[in-house]
Amino acid sequence: MRIEIVQGDITARPVDAIVNAANSSLLGGGGVDGAIHQAAGPELLEACRELRATKLPDGLAPGAAVATPGFRLPAKWVIHTVGPNRHAGQTNPALLGSCFSESLRVAEGLGVRSLAFPAVGAGVYGWEARTVAQVGFEAVHAYMGRPVEAGVQRVELVEFVLFSEEVAEIFRTVLEETGGGVPA
Ligand code: APR
Secondary structure, eight states: OEEEEEESOGGGOOSSEEEEEEOTTOSOOSHHHHHHHHHHOHHHHHHHHHHHHTTOTTOOOTTOEEEEEOTTSSSSEEEEEEOOOGGGTOOOHHHHHHHHHHHHHHHHHTTOSEEEEOOTTSSTTOOOHHHHHHHHHHHHHHHHHSOOOTTOOOOOEEEEEESSHHHHHHHHHHHHHTTTTSOO
16 A cells, blocks of 8 residues: 655545545535535535435534545545544544544445545644644554455555645655555
8 A cells, every 4th residue: 555645636636535524514615625515516515415314414423434426526436524623622633533544444345446635624623734644644554554354455545635735745744754655
């Protein structure tokens, strides 16, 4: 498995699935959520409304993840996850880590080979980019270290797609500090 740091717009990434930093309502918002809904088209909101009307009547809990098709995006899937909102007192980094590990679990269940994460939580929800990088890499390394189950298609490429060069640089630095993308 490889980890790559990309500076750019996650909606343009040619990967099997992109992760959306959503909110619990799943009904769209600003930031990367807004960009993904804009690029995916109105069918994405319809698919999210359908989830709210069926599987997720109370919305998506912080740290959980759920997939929808990607519709007009290059990516086949969007995996929506909800970061803990520091401004609402949700300051447990394990909940942020769950966003990454649950998204990987959902991706693997879909047979996704390439997955792109934004810096979940590092915008409106108030997490330091450095913390998000540390927590995100820890979750990916834990996934890489799990024994491979026979017949299970593992995620092979994880991109962290950062909108600004400043945040991309922080992620590159933290990745180097944590031994890079190669399993020990
Ligand atoms: N591609 C990649 N990254 C992006 C993009 C994009 N097109 N647009 C924004 N980002 C970055 C932001 O710069 C930030 O570093 O995504 C990171 C996460 O920021 P937010 O989108 O604000 O997500 P988050 O902090 O998890 O807050 C979620 O904000 O947009 C609302 O509906 C969303 O209520 C939810 C909350």
